[in-house]
Amino acid sequence: MELQEAKARIDALQRKEIAYNHAMGLLSYDGATGAPAGTAANRGETLAVLSEASYGIATGPEMIETVETLLRHADELDEVTRRIAEVKNKDLTELRKIPVEDYVAYTKLINEADAVWHKAKENNDYASFAPYIARIVEFHKKIAALVSPEKDPYDYWLDRFEEGLTREKCEVFFAALRREIVPLVKKVTASPQVDDSLNHIPFPIPEQEKLSDELMALMGIDRDHCTISTTEHPFTTEFSKYDVRITTHYHETSFLSSLFSVVHEGGHALYELNVADELAYTCLGRGVSMGVHESQSRFFENIIGRSEAFAALLFPILERLFPEQMKGRTPHGLYLAANKSEPSLIRTEADELTYSLHIMVRFEIEKRLFAGEVTAADLPALWNALYKEYLGVDVPDARRGVLQDSHWSGGMFGYFPSYALGSAYGAEILARMEREFDVFAAVEHNEIAKINDWLREHIWKFGSLYKPGELMEKVFGAPFDPAYYTNYLKKKYASIYGFEA
Amino acid sequence: MELQEAKARIDALQRKEIAYNHAMGLLSYDGATGAPAGTAANRGETLAVLSEASYGIATGPEMIETVETLLRHADELDEVTRRIAEVKNKDLTELRKIPVEDYVAYTKLINEADAVWHKAKENNDYASFAPYIARIVEFHKKIAALVSPEKDPYDYWLDRFEEGLTREKCEVFFAALRREIVPLVKKVTASPQVDDSLNHIPFPIPEQEKLSDELMALMGIDRDHCTISTTEHPFTTEFSKYDVRITTHYHETSFLSSLFSVVHEGGHALYELNVADELAYTCLGRGVSMGVHESQSRFFENIIGRSEAFAALLFPILERLFPEQMKGRTPHGLYLAANKSEPSLIRTEADELTYSLHIMVRFEIEKRLFAGEVTAADLPALWNALYKEYLGVDVPDARRGVLQDSHWSGGMFGYFPSYALGSAYGAEILARMEREFDVFAAVEHNEIAKINDWLREHIWKFGSLYKPGELMEKVFGAPFDPAYYTNYLKKKYASIYGFEA
Incomplete structure (x- = not known):
């Protein structure tokens, strides 16, 4: 493939991908806004068909050849096209290193986990959800090892959400926050409350x-x-x-x-x-x-x-x-x-000042889970102890504690920071x-x-x-x-x- | 391909087609309900990508082989599968008989016609729209001749919207309506009006x-x-x-x-x-x-x-x-x-009694256009004369007359009956x-x-x-x-x- 053709093709391929993203995004948006309550299964069928087609475009031979051609001519590319080739190559590499069976098994696990989490939260029953935390973390480590064996697995996932972010950077950052914000919250708590x-x-x-x-x-x-x-x-x-x-x-x-x-x-x-x-x-x-x-x-x-x-x-x-x-x-x-x-107790209802302390709790837990320092079974106690330490509050139950967010059931480890x-x-x-x-x-x-x-x-x-x-x-x-x-x-x-x- | 495989495949192919229809339908629905005003062009891009993919499924070699296999075994099929094979075969035959260049040219013509019609209606300017009526009717005749050369072209289009409907059936039907409803409307018009x-x-x-x-x-x-x-x-x-x-x-x-x-x-x-x-x-x-x-x-x-x-x-x-x-x-x-x-004057605002007279005007015009008895230039005068004859009203301008509906600019000849x-x-x-x-x-x-x-x-x-x-x-x-x-x-x-x- 010639460079000129590759440039035209990457443009056309991206337009296709974005069209599929538009359709899938609209389906999800509709599900969260206007769609009738009983339509989730139907929407799931449609999303499955579109995401398979979109995956085919993202990983197909045309994409591979096009990206390879662009990368061979990297020095001749303008800044935008070079960055596009780099991003696409990164995506492709990830997708090609994860066997499709793993991809399917992971999607299945996440779907199950989400359903179990909803029930667990409703019933205030962490024990039923704990095995999923364990399995998802294991899967995440496996994927990280497949794609970036040289990297710490938690670093791999941090980088997925925030390219360039590492556990070390997070630690420096959160240490600074902890040092200043924890005492500040104590001062606020000790002061007369404002009228709202x-x-x-x-x-x-x-x-x-x-x-x-x-x-x-x-x-x-x-x-x-x-x-x-x-x-x-x-x-x-x-x-x-x-x-x-x-x-x-x-x-x-x-x-x-x-x-x-x-x-x-x-x-x-x-x-x-x-x-x-x-x-x-x-x-x-x-x-x-x-x-x-x-x-x-x-x-x-x-x-x-x-x-x-x-x-x-x-x-x-x-x-x-x-x-x-x-x-x-x-x-x-x-x-x-x-x-x-x-x-x-609840992150999504936290004010500007205390918000990052809620995040810090989650970072500490994710870090230790990925390092193998704690297991899924330890999470409620660890969660409650960290809330007490950072925020000074007692967590009454898992529903208002470790089960409150949907992120982990959705596989979004590394996202909170x-x-x-x-x-x-x-x-x-x-x-x-x-x-x-x-x-x-x-x-x-x-x-x-x-x-x-x-x-x-x-x-x-x-x-x-x-x-x-x-x-x-x-x-x-x-x-x-x-x-x-x-x-x-x-x-x-x-x-x-x-x-x- | 074996019959069992063909049955599984037709099921899978239809599920795919329906997923694309879902996405495209939702995009159009969104465009008519929640979407911001400036998003039509973006939606057009996405619809183009999805309809190309959907067309590929509907006419691809897998569909052809599957439908042919089912038809070969027509006697062994249950009623539902036999009808599916029949419908799919009809669609396929149409799609294969229309060269893709014609398909593309037609789509382009309709897009243009729609834009011209909007302006023409706004400016009360039928003359600017007349050439599009002529071109669309010509195109419709051409398509009918390609797909069903044995049929009257207007019959072909009536059948597209209402399988089995013909001009002759319409004539019998509308004659019965005209005979009864036109005098009935006169009686109503002569009676004291009800209080609304x-x-x-x-x-x-x-x-x-x-x-x-x-x-x-x-x-x-x-x-x-x-x-x-x-x-x-x-x-x-x-x-x-x-x-x-x-x-x-x-x-x-x-x-x-x-x-x-x-x-x-x-x-x-x-x-x-x-x-x-x-x-x-x-x-x-x-x-x-x-x-x-x-x-x-x-x-x-x-x-x-x-x-x-x-x-x-x-x-x-x-x-x-x-x-x-x-x-x-x-x-x-x-x-x-x-x-x-x-x-x-306006069909969409007509009451139950007078509604079908509005339709009758349109049927008469479509019939005569396809028979070559009138040309696009004759439409306003013919329209106005028929409104006078059936409904007893004088049409003051094209905006409230021949330009009122979007159907013809969208190529929907044969739809009104x-x-x-x-x-x-x-x-x-x-x-x-x-x-x-x-x-x-x-x-x-x-x-x-x-x-x-x-x-x-x-x-x-x-x-x-x-x-x-x-x-x-x-x-x-x-x-x-x-x-x-x-x-x-x-x-x-x-x-x-x-x-x-």
Whole structure:
């Protein structure tokens, strides 16, 4: 194959892959939003057919020959095509090193595990789920050994979700967090609690829906390419940079829940919507990693959304939509209510400050499981001990403890750390941005477009062109430093809870 | 290939085809319901990839060999498999007789025509669209000649939408309708008009949404396998008998519009939801034709939905949901408002009585176009003359005349007659059903389940196992007779408008 032909072919192959991803993504999105309750089996049949076809494209002889041709001419390629060839080669190598029987057996195991986990959580019965944890970890070690025998298996999986991330890097990072955040949480817990009564009175859902539209407008989200709908657990999905969907869940007596969920998912959406057009319909045409994605969503949710400036911007809108509820309230009161912090049991309900401690618990457990230092049977006790140590809370049962998340039953070991990493990236992004303009003045003056312009130029437009760590170092102009994050948290919570930073 | 293998393969091939149909159907459904406005181009890319793959399955060597093997063993096949082989062979023959260049050129022409039609309608400019009518008709004649050179080309297209239907059958049918309905419309027009003021006062949309849920419950629609959402022009789509979607459009000051749209689409949905499980995931696992489908949707919308019995059943529900609007109203008043009849310009807004006259205009035009008796340039004048003749109305412009429907720009010549045929089938179905039980007593006593049971046993469960005309004759126990329909209309409208039937 000639280089010119290979270039045309890789373009056509990627367009095909992206079409299948679009269809499969839409099926999943539909399942989580509009589909009737009894349609999961039918959807499963369709997804199986499409994923087999998509796997055929990704690993077929045409893909192999095309990628090999590109790699032979690596020196003649432009930056984008070279990175595409590299990413495709990495995928291909993985897929070719895992025997198809293992792939099928793994998919079967995960399907079973998911069903068992649902029941186990419902029945508060960890014992029934423990064998699956053991089998999944074994399988993950096996896959890591097949694909990257030279690597520590946990490193292999960390790298899968956040290219370049290692256990060692995580340890340094989490040690810094533990050192600063654990004592900070103790100080907050010892201080008088802020008033969040605003978040416990009824806010009618039709007006909350209007608020979502206003939030998306404030954030500069292009509604011609992004909709919002409702689901059980909010998420964002993109079929391409031209078609992004965010979701939320409305609770009548907890309006801040959907409000910050929209701002969070809106951050994910902005990233996808603003990838450069040149990268669309290629494997680089989307956010580069979970960590960088969370750096955007949490930046908008917490750093921007939970700022005093945003409370000031939002307040008149809330007064207009909810005149009764907002009577006698102040922007500062809204700001305090949005930042109430309290050690708790459930990760997905955790506040900005305590969130990364929940992640740390999971990192510690994954690390020790993969190192063989603990077994599946040890997890509940270890979980509970770590919650006590980091958060100071007693876990009453497995349902609100080790069984709370779906990640492990879905085989997503190595995924959790990127949540915390994203939060920390966000704080350093803020520091970098503040050297150029007054970020919170922009928020208060309804000029979030300034922030978007900066993020587009420094992060969004690059899609997956650079590895995540590389991209962040370009943005920071220096190696990543978690002190930006811990300093940000210390300053913010000292001010809110009235103690010395 | 052995027969046993062919049986397994046809099953697997159909499951694949149905998976692609599911994905493509969901993409279109999404485009008409939840998708952001700027995503059509992206969706087009994806649909192109999937339809190419699906075409490959439908016409590939595996399909050909499998169908040929089944046909060689036709005598040994059970009824279902024999019909599957017959249907597949028909599809294959068509696909193989149309050169792929023609197929591509036709698709391109239709895409262009659709865009030109939208603009032409907007600008009230038939002249810009006329060349497309001419080219599409030419193409349709060409395709008919390629596939069935022995057939009249219009017969070929009628048969495509309603297997077994011919121009001759249509002529007999429409002549009977014209003879009875045209004078009936004149009598109605000469009578004092009924009061439909109820349909012009505001009905809040959130309560209309609740009404939709109640209607679906009354009709016995399984909500685990059928949802409702909103769109511009209501339609029903099914991804399999296990996943059906209906849509509606709410108008605040025309609540009957959505009400009857839900009942109409609900009729389509019931048909799909009640195909026998054994036929699921095969090409027989869906309603057999447009005509039979409309016989179900119009049966529910008009014969059941617009009956005095249904008005009685509905009235207390409306009083509960809309206490203010229903104050001083009566079930009989609701019945009258739902049956206001008036010759009008727009097919989709026509009432039960005048509807088939709109169809007759289109049939006359299609027939003469295909026979070469008129050309594209003659259409506006012919259209207007026929509207005057059948409905007694003057067409003021092409937008409200010959340009109103999207069908012709989409290449759907031969499709319209099935709308009228379906209405007439419905009336004969009613007559047949009434020999076994009191249909309207069942409606009034909230026992629509009785009607559903009857339709399931006589029609729904068979899916596409029998040809449409064959199925209807089985139901009727006699050849189809349009007099049931015209008699039904005469009796109903004489009673409503107070003249002698």
